[in-house]
Amino acid sequence: MNTISKYLGLAAGAALFALPAFGQDAPVEAAAALPPVPNEVGYIFTTFMFLVTGFLVMWMACGFAMLEAGLVRSKNVTMQLTKNIVLFALAGIMYYLVGYNLMYPGDDWTIPNYLGNFASTVLEPVGLEGTETDLTYASVGSDFFFQLMFCATTASIVSGTLAERIKLWPFIIFTVILTSFIYPIQASWKWGGGWLDADWGFLDFAGSTVVHSVGGWAALAGAIVLGPRIGRYKDGQTVPMPGSNLTLATLGTFILWLGWFGFNGGSQLYMNTAGNVADISRIFANTNAAAAGGCIAAMLTTMVLFKKPDLTMILNGALAGLVSITAEPLTPGLGGATLIGAVGGVLVVIAVPMLDKMKIDDVVGAIPVHLVCGIWGTLAVCLSNPDATFSGQIVSIISVGLFVFIVSLVLWLILKAVMGIRASAEDEVAGLDVAELGMEAYPEFSKSTS
Numbered sequence: 300m301n302t303i304s305k306y307l308g309l310a311a312g313a314a315l316f317a318l319p320a321f322g323q324d325a326p327v328e329a330a331a332a333l334p335p336v337p338n339e340v341g342y343i344f345t346t347f348m349f350l351v352t353g354f355l356v357m358w359m360a361c362g363f364a365m366l367e368a369g370l371v372r373s374k375n376v377t378m379q380l381t382k383n384i385v386l387f388a389l390a391g392i393m394y395y396l397v398g399y400n401l402m403y404p405g406d407d408w409t410i411p412n413y414l415g416n417f418a419s420t421v422l423e424p425v426g427l428e429g430t431e432t433d434l435t436y437a438s439v440g441s442d443f444f445f446q447l448m449f450c451a452t453t454a455s456i457v458s459g460t461l462a463e464r465i466k467l468w469p470f471i472i473f474t475v476i477l478t479s480f481i482y483p484i485q486a487s488w489k490w491g492g493g494w495l496d497a498d499w500g501f502l503d504f505a506g507s508t509v510v511h512s513v514g515g516w517a518a519l520a521g522a523i524v525l526g527p528r529i530g531r532y533k534d535g536q537t538v539p540m541p542g543s544n545l546t547l548a549t550l551g552t553f554i555l556w557l558g559w560f561g562f563n564g565g566s567q568l569y570m571n572t573a574g575n576v577a578d579i580s581r582i583f584a585n586t587n588a589a590a591a592g593g594c595i596a597a598m599l600t601t602m603v604l605f606k607k608p609d610l611t612m613i614l615n616g617a618l619a620g621l622v623s624i625t626a627e628p629l630t631p632g633l634g635g636a637t638l639i640g641a642v643g644g645v646l647v648v649i650a651v652p653m654l655d656k657m658k659i660d661d662v663v664g665a666i667p668v669h670l671v672c673g674i675w676g677t678l679a680v681c682l683s684n685p686d687a688t689f690s691g692q693i694v695s696i697i698s699v700g701l702f703v704f705i706v707s708l709v710l711w712l713i714l715k716a717v718m719g720i721r722a723s724a725e726d727e728v729a730g731l732d733v734a735e736l737g738m739e740a741y742p743e744f745s746k747s748t749s
Contacts, residue, residue: 593620
């Protein structure tokens with residue numbers, strides 16, 4: 300029997316046996332099966348899954364960039380694009396240097412169940428030469444690559460909220476701290492097997508709290524310290540500041556929708572059995588259903604409240620549905636997933652004007668989408684997963700929220716005192732593209748162009 304036929308036969312045999320879904324929890328050894336699934340086949344398939352779903356999540360970076368470029372005014376588009384590509388690169392470096400082992404320390408905690416270790420990431424040698432790996436999970440490189448994409452996503456959330464008035468370098472410094480320390484530390488409490496997982500049974504399959512609400516809390520702290528854009532609130536009214544390109548914003552939303560299949564599907568963490576592959580397909584279907592529910596619910600809600608559909612709310616409604624299902628995309632049925640997403644779509648439409656009443660200026664609606672719906676999605680786990688408890692979910696939401704918000708608030712205040720975080724009024728009016736970067740995204744439309 301040749302090698303290809305051999306592995307096809309082994310894969311067919313493996314398909315008879317299913318392991319339970321682990322979500323984004325720390326990797327554990329596969330339960331014994333009779334007859335055993337050959338380790339190398341499962342190792343190959345799971346590694347391949349991480350690589351494919353990882354680059355789907357990486358594609359979300361493009362989605363965030365396009366969404367933000369479309370929702371800011373034309374004089375700030377280049378700044379948003381710059382921030383998005385730089386934050387992605389910074390996340391890649393900082394997560395390698397510090398974040399990955401802080402998040403997944405294994406048995407090597409600096410403070411057991413609270414603080415991981417500070418070692419940099421080390422990959423397997425080329426071809427696994429000289430190693431004695433038991434091939435029970437996946438390659439370190441694939442796992443690192445996949446988890447890195449979640450870290451970068453968290454930073455992308457902050458970028459949109461603070462658009463049009465934050466200076467570049469303070470944002471870069473904050474991103475370094477967020478991706479190397481803030482995000483990995485709190486993620487270790489759940490996905491690294493830390494205290495929220497061990498003591499409270501916290502369930503967050505793909506990160507409604509661990510990723511999305513973390514970005515939302517960090518953005519909220521920054522928006523409070525930074526203040527609203529000039530002219531946003533006047534005489535008790537919210538002054539509309541339409542985005543430059545709704546075509547780009549719509550494209551960005553579709554890209555995010557696509558990337559979310561990797562985000563949630565890859566969080567199954569195993570593709571070594573027929574059961575796990577079936578669960579991945581179930582996750583894909585539920586993820587899509589929730590996005591559809593959020594989209595339609597937001598459209599109908601804007602019709603009721605504003606008499607006309609609002610495309611920006613519809614776009615955020617789809618994203619709200621995606622965030623809402625992220626904490627538990629496996630256990631609901633299609634109907635339940637649609638309803639969970641629909642509630643998220645309604646919450647976004649309600650939360651946006653509430654923030655404006657509090658004069659918290661969120662340019663792209665990231666706080667309603669990622670924070671409000673992240674909280675809702677984490678609570679909604681209890682509706683479909685019998686292993687979840689409201690006490691465990693609520694304690695975890697509060698604990699992560701307090702940690703991220705307080706640390707982020709202190710960091711923003713330090714940056715404000717030391718170097719200033721807000722552009723001058725003159726620069727803000729002129730646009731950060733010219734003031735901070737000296738280039739425009741649409742120079743042919745500039746008033747200064749003859």
